[in-house]
Amino acid sequence: EGVVPQEYTLIKLKIVQLPEKMKDLSAYKVYLVPGTLRPETMYGQTNCWVLPDGKYGAFRINENEVFICTERAAHNMAFQGLSEKHGETNCLLRLTGHDLLGLELEAPLSKYGRVYTLPMLTILPNKGTGIVTSVPSDSPDDYICLEELKRKPAFRAKFDLKDEMVLPFVATPIINIPDLGDLSAQAACEKHKVKSPNDRTPLDLAKDECYLNGFTKGVMLVGEHQGKSVKDAKPLIRDHLIAAGLAVTYSE
Ligand code: A2H
Numbered sequence: 001e002g003v004v005p006q007e008y009t010l011i012k013l014k015i016v017q018l019p020e021k022m023k024d025l026s027a028y029k030v031y032l033v034p035g036t037l038r039p040e041t042m043y044g045q046t047n048c049w050v051l052p053d054g055k056y057g058a059f060r061i062n063e064n065e066v067f068i069c070t071e072r073a074a075h076n077m078a079f080q081g082l083s084e085k086h087g088e089t090n091c092l093l094r095l096t097g098h099d100l101l102g103l104e105l106e107a108p109l110s111k112y113g114r115v116y117t118l119p120m121l122t123i124l125p126n127k128g129t130g131i132v133t134s135v136p137s138d139s140p141d142d143y144i145c146l147e148e149l150k151r152k153p154a155f156r157a158k159f160d161l162k163d164e165m166v167l168p169f170v171a172t173p174i175i176n177i178p179d180l181g182d183l184s185a186q187a188a189c190e191k192h193k194v195k196s197p198n199d200r201t202p203l204d205l206a207k208d209e210c211y212l213n214g215f216t217k218g219v220m221l222v223g224e225h226q227g228k229s230v231k232d233a234k235p236l237i238r239d240h241l242i243a244a245g246l247a248v249t250y251s252e
Contacts, residue, residue, distance in 0.1 A: 009035070011133055055070065175221060
C-alpha cells in the first residue's frame, strides 16, 4: 500500500432479491460496494466481480443499510464515519464470494439497469473492498475477464452461472480517447496482445495506457456530461452519485 492515500468511490449495487442464505437481512437494503477510481465510467457497467474464494461479510452501516465487503474494508470504513459507532464494525453475516455469484444487482447509471455478480480470479483481497464493478469498455482487466467468461462455457458452468447472466452484456462506448477510440480497453488489449487475465505484463501496459490517457484526454460520450472531458466530468458524476445516495467515498 502506498504512502499517498487512494480515494475510492464505493458504488452501492443493491441486491434485487436476497438469496436464502441472507434471509435474516431482509429488514435492510443490502448492497455490494465495489471500490472504483473511475466513477465517471459507471454508465458502462455490465456486471460486478467478486473473488469466489474470498471472505466477505455483511456489515450493518445504519438502521436501513447493510454493505457487503471485506472485513478489512469494513474496519477502515468504521474509522471514516461509515458505521454507527466510530471504529466499530457490526458484522451480521459472514459470506464467501461463492455466496454472492449470480446475484442480480441494481447498477446506478448503467444502461443495463440490472447486472449480475460474476467471478474474477485476479481480485486482490487486500485492496479496496475486495469487490470490483466491471466496465469492459474502459478497463482492460474487466474486458479480458468478461471475454474469458463468454468464451468458456465450462468456466460459467463451474460457478453455476446461467448464460443470460453473462452473454447479453457487451462493452458499450462511454468515453472517447484519441488513438484508442470508443472502446479503449479492447483496443489496448489488442495492441498489447493480451489473451487472458493471467497475461499480467501486457495487461498492466494496457491498463496504464487506458487509465492515463482516459484521465488526461478522454471525452464523455454519454450522460448528463456528454462532451465534457473526463477530468471535468469525474468529480461532477461522483458528487451526483453521492448526493443521490448511490455512492460514498472511502480511502485507504
Ligand atoms: B477501477 P488501484 Cl473503467 N482487486 O474501476 C483488483 N482490482 C481492484 C480491486 C481489487 N481488490 N479493487 C478495485 N480494483 C480496480 C473502474 C475502472 C478501474 C476502469 C478503468 C480502470 C480502473 C471499473 N472497474 O482501474 O490499484 C478498480 O477498477 C485501473 C487503475 O487502487 C479500481 O478502479 O489504483 C482500481 O482497480 C483501483 O486500482
